[in-house]
Amino acid sequence: MRRVAVAILMLLLASFGRAQEQQQPVSTTTSTKPFASEVRFQTVDVALDPKGQPLAAYQLEFVADPSARSGQAAARVKLVGVEGGDHAAFREPPYYDPAALSRHRVILAAFSTSADLPKSATRVARLHVQISGDGQPEWSAKLIVASSDKTSIPADVRVSAAEGAKP
Secondary structure: OHHHHHHHHHHHHHHHHHHHHHHOOOOOOOOOOOOOOOEEEEEEEEEEEOOOOOOOEEEEEEEEOOOOOHHHHHHHEEEEEEEOOOOHHHOOOOEOOHHHOOOOEEEEEEEOOOOOOOOOOEEEEEEEEEEEOOOOOOEEEEEEEEEEOOEEOOOEEEEEEOOOOOO
16 A cells, blocks of 8 residues: 555656646747846945045945936945055954945944054055946045044045956
8 A cells, every 4th residue: 555655656746747847938049148237346445635634533435326326326336345445554444334235335434543644645445346237337435524633634535446456
């Protein structure tokens, strides 16, 4: 009896597999059309110029494709990593919300208690982004605050493709 039940079960499973194979459409043509959305990676440098003042701390907002609609930009550009800067005071990656990874917007912040602080333009972060589709996205950064000795200082922020990076 048990052998008969096992045999019936095996036949049912075999016939079910054949039925699934028959339902799958078979295509005899091949498409030479490239993927509609190619993915590439790029690095973007964020630099601050404290205009001669020692830079002890900063907070800034980085946005990819600021002119695009939010949903469109979020699908097109994703932040995938954050590195620190060139100067020893900001060598460690800045603070940011880890939930911002895989989005197109992030707020970065860092501070240093070092006696040796940058007083001229220096890269404070390098962002790694994933870009879908054609064309080069626009980068935007807005400096929220830069300070030295607990006082706000005038500074400029600049974002650009990292040297040697392919657009």
